[in-house]
Amino acid sequence: MLRLFKRSGAAPVTVTLVGKPGCHLCDDARRTVREVAAETGADVEELDITAPDFDPALKQEYWEQIPVTLVNGARHDFWRVDAERLRKAIAAAARG
Structure with a gap:
């Protein structure tokens, strides 16, 4: 697996x-x-907007826009997630 942005000094993403x-x-x-996460070494977390413990304010904000x-x-x-745009965002976040 190629990890483009996981190098010493890179911020975790x-x-x-x-x-x-x-x-x-x-x-x-x-x-x-x-x-994209596999390519870049970013961590991934998933949140279910329908979970009972999901933040009500975020649910109201994101409900009509999922996936966010x-x-x-x-x-x-x-x-929609554009892979190239996500790669660039991960690279920028890794630089801090």
């Missing part, structure tokens, strides 16, 4: 995917996020 079960756009986004991706907690994209 986490890509968060906010989605829900049964969402075809979420499935597409998940594939892209996992592929965040890079190190900052909103990156919604509905």
